[in-house]
Amino acid sequence: MANTFPNDFLWGGAIAANQVEGAYNEDGKGLSTSDCTPNGLFGDIVDRNNVEINSIKDRAIDFYHRYPEDVALFAEMGFTCLRTSIAWTRIFPNGDEEQPNEKGLAFYDKLFDEMLKHNITPLVTLSHYEMPYYLVTQYGGWGNRKVIEFFTRYAKTVFERYKDKVKYWLTFNEINMSLHEPFTGVGLARNSSKAEIYQAIHHQLVASGRAVKLCHQIIPDAKIGNMLLGAIAYPLSPKPEDVWATHLENHGWLFFGDVQARGYYPTYMNRYFKENNIELTISDQDREDLKETIDFISFSYYMSCCGTADDSLRQKGNILDMVPNPHLKASEWGWQIDPIGIRYLLNLLYERFQKPLFIVENGLGAKDKLEADGTINDDYRINYMNDHLVQIREAINDGVEVMGYTSWGPIDLISASKAEVTKRYGFIYVDLNQDGSGTLQRYKKKSFYWYQSVISSKGANL
Numbered sequence: 001m002a003n004t005f006p007n008d009f010l011w012g013g014a015i016a017a018n019q020v021e022g023a024y025n026e027d028g029k030g031l032s033t034s035d036c037t038p039n040g041l042f043g044d045i046v047d048r049n050n051v052e053i054n055s056i057k058d059r060a061i062d063f064y065h066r067y068p069e070d071v072a073l074f075a076e077m078g079f080t081c082l083r084t085s086i087a088w089t090r091i092f093p094n095g096d097e098e099q100p101n102e103k104g105l106a107f108y109d110k111l112f113d114e115m116l117k118h119n120i121t122p123l124v125t126l127s128h129y130e131m132p133y134y135l136v137t138q139y140g141g142w143g144n145r146k147v148i149e150f151f152t153r154y155a156k157t158v159f160e161r162y163k164d165k166v167k168y169w170l171t172f173n174e175i176n177m178s179l180h181e182p183f184t185g186v187g188l189a190r191n192s193s194k195a196e197i198y199q200a201i202h203h204q205l206v207a208s209g210r211a212v213k214l215c216h217q218i219i220p221d222a223k224i225g226n227m228l229l230g231a232i233a234y235p236l237s238p239k240p241e242d243v244w245a246t247h248l249e250n251h252g253w254l255f256f257g258d259v260q261a262r263g264y265y266p267t268y269m270n271r272y273f274k275e276n277n278i279e280l281t282i283s284d285q286d287r288e289d290l291k292e293t294i295d296f297i298s299f300s301y302y303m304s305c306c307g308t309a310d311d312s313l314r315q316k317g318n319i320l321d322m323v324p325n326p327h328l329k330a331s332e333w334g335w336q337i338d339p340i341g342i343r344y345l346l347n348l349l350y351e352r353f354q355k356p357l358f359i360v361e362n363g364l365g366a367k368d369k370l371e372a373d374g375t376i377n378d379d380y381r382i383n384y385m386n387d388h389l390v391q392i393r394e395a396i397n398d399g400v401e402v403m404g405y406t407s408w409g410p411i412d413l414i415s416a417s418k419a420e421v422t423k424r425y426g427f428i429y430v431d432l433n434q435d436g437s438g439t440l441q442r443y444k445k446k447s448f449y450w451y452q453s454v455i456s457s458k459g460a461n462l
């Protein structure tokens, strides 16, 4: 069995505009849903048109101004790929304008040029946990069909603008999360009914299909994927009731991949919709749009969980309510660590879809200590990532087609769930405290050198 990864394997890291850029109101940017959730996607929703607040995300790690330094550090580690997202509100500040904001477009031109200068391939998410807040207040978010048109205009604009620079695209980050957090996912109130949420999700799936079609038309040599929160569940016990409950639990997220990879709704949803009084409005044109299937499947993987018929065992994870596995240890944030889970997930997805897979998020959020001599000894992170990469290599040897691996947060950033700075994921430490103080100076952690050697050895030294 090969102990190196394929020569064309893309190695790198993944960030998202709203978690790194800052500059939340610069150069014409509009307010996004992320700007209105200063304490993370589970915190309060603040109407910033009327209420003045400070949010740690307003400056974040100031990537908007410091990206040349950060991209150079990624290049020093040997990255061949960087996943980032475009903030929709930099391009269309309110979301419903006819013409884009040139200053916003110019920023991403500069960013992509900087990556390409260092031979780093951009992998760009169109929508990562943010949308124009105006579309929420004026149109009712994705619950309104008009938002499909606005998103399509945005997607077309960025495909046309960056067609020579960006050849790898993703539509919606962790598209299955809307079932758990509808405000961030689809711009709906948190107390929305299941029927409202599924209708909004339907609109988003249609928009995803339209984006795929446009991408193929405008950039024929590009590849565009979806993005799933890979929340694989194992049966808590061999009790048939638990096994069946687990099967249904996995449908909860596989459904999105089924639609996006096959081009139509899977029949298992019919019963679910009926039993939950959900009657979706689906037009003939919608069905046509859904037929535009993705080229590859991408997903995030941090942990696995368990399925059981006993709902009282659920505990709060980051985004999902999960049932813990008694055989696994957890991170400081209670996320259970399961490297074999990623091999299992890769095999499962490949057997189900027979499409190439891209791991676009994986990593360990932990508290790091900056020593007096400027070092950070994050062996725990090295161990976590090493063990996961070993299992990815196993999956490749199992015959799974894996395009690449972008670890989550190669540089410390603001966490999504609670806007914490102390939950660090990076190979690069950023001097920033939760109260917003700090020099923002960057320091290389021990894991920086470890990842650099993993990439240069193509994984042979794992």
Ligand code: BGP
Pocket: 016, 019, 129, 173, 174, 229, 300, 318, 319, 361, 365, 408, 414, 415, 416, 417, 418, 423
């Ligand atoms: C995923 C999101 C990312 C990222 C990551 C870690 O769900 O796509 O944006 O933040 O989780 O989560 P957190 O930041 O809450 O630790």
